[in-house]
Amino acid sequence: MQKPVNKDASAGARKLLSYLCETAGKGVITGQHTQTNYMEEIVYIEDKTGKKPKLRGFELLSYSPNINYDDATYECLKEIYDNRGTLDTAFNWAKNEDGILTFSFHWFSPLGGRDKSFYAEHTDFDASKVLIYGTAEREAFYHDMDVIADLLKPFCDADIPILWRPFHESDGDWFWWGAKGPEVARELYKLMFEHYTKKHHLNNLLWVWNCRLSEGYPGDDYVDVVSVDIYLPEYKPTDYHEEYEELINNTTRNKVAALAEIGYLPDMKLLEKSHTPWAYYMTWSKEFIIAEKWNTTERLKEAYASEYAICAT
Numbered sequence: 001m002q003k004p005v006n007k008d009a010s011a012g013a014r015k016l017l018s019y020l021c022e023t024a025g026k027g028v029i030t031g032q033h034t035q036t037n038y039m040e041e042i043v044y045i046e047d048k049t050g051k052k053p054k055l056r057g058f059e060l061l062s063y064s065p066n067i068n069y070d071d072a073t074y075e076c077l078k079e080i081y082d083n084r085g086t087l088d089t090a091f092n093w094a095k096n097e098d099g100i101l102t103f104s105f106h107w108f109s110p111l112g113g114r115d116k117s118f119y120a121e122h123t124d125f126d127a128s129k130v131l132i133y134g135t136a137e138r139e140a141f142y143h144d145m146d147v148i149a150d151l152l153k154p155f156c157d158a159d160i161p162i163l164w165r166p167f168h169e170s171d172g173d174w175f176w177w178g179a180k181g182p183e184v185a186r187e188l189y190k191l192m193f194e195h196y197t198k199k200h201h202l203n204n205l206l207w208v209w210n211c212r213l214s215e216g217y218p219g220d221d222y223v224d225v226v227s228v229d230i231y232l233p234e235y236k237p238t239d240y241h242e243e244y245e246e247l248i249n250n251t252t253r254n255k256v257a258a259l260a261e262i263g264y265l266p267d268m269k270l271l272e273k274s275h276t277p278w279a280y281y282m283t284w285s286k287e288f289i290i291a292e293k294w295n296t297t298e299r300l301k302e303a304y305a306s307e308y309a310i311c312a313t
Helices: 011-023 040-049 074-083 086-096 127-131 136-157 182-199 241-250 268-274 297-305
Strands: 031-033 055-059 100-104 162-164 205-210 225-230 256-262 278-283
Touching: 011 205, 011 256, 011 278, 031 040, 031 100, 040 297, 055 086, 055 278, 086 100, 086 136, 127 136, 127 182, 136 182, 182 205, 205 256, 225 241, 241 256
Parallel strands: 031 055, 031 278, 055 100, 100 162, 162 205, 205 225, 225 256, 256 278
Antiparallel strands: none
16 A cells, blocks of 8 residues: 655544555546635536536645736736635635645745746746856745745644645646746745745645656655646547556656546546546636536536446545
């Protein structure tokens, strides 16, 4: 059985990792991202299927310490305001329901930036300079990490495990942490791992790596779950088996794997037939699950009605 990479992992974190390992290939945990307190995606899924996803993804973007409110579009500000308070919502949901938490962090750049500065095009923040001692970039990076660590501590104190997925999609260059290449993102991730496990003792975190490129992989000593984000250009019935093989061939076969973000729901009949060992999937928010643009009501009902789908009890 796979053990957490943090040797001091909490009982809750160990139990969750064991559950993921036991589940993978026998069923798939249903998951849905939401970034607002009213969680319209969950309401929509329950209304259409009569069920709720087992895993719920929350967003930390509004908790970024360096947000340039004076130079932000209406769309950016609305996203920030809609996201405020979601940590309280996540905490209460995890305390009161038998579900699984995962956090995404669209981190506004620690220095400079305008509008949605988690996008590289909106900031001149150079992530490679974080790796150099004494730089302003490194100081700001650690400052922000400390702020977020303090926000995560109540979850740790309550032993609420979190599937923690920092520096996601570093196989692309659209976020500042990936703009200098996956090797830099890999090193940022390792800095955070060391800081959060050794200084802040956030022992409730399970560490989810989210890059499909071999040169980006931090190594088995730093990763509990390997994952990938997939947005197919058009719908086709799939169990994402090819993407699974690509992921583990470029990272490791020693860790449980997950579909951390998807646009189109997997085909449960294909998954049940292939037993491709995805532990969980998480459909992205808003139009990716609501209405008919990405996932039709019929396919949504089929996915949640399947005996292979693990839903909230």
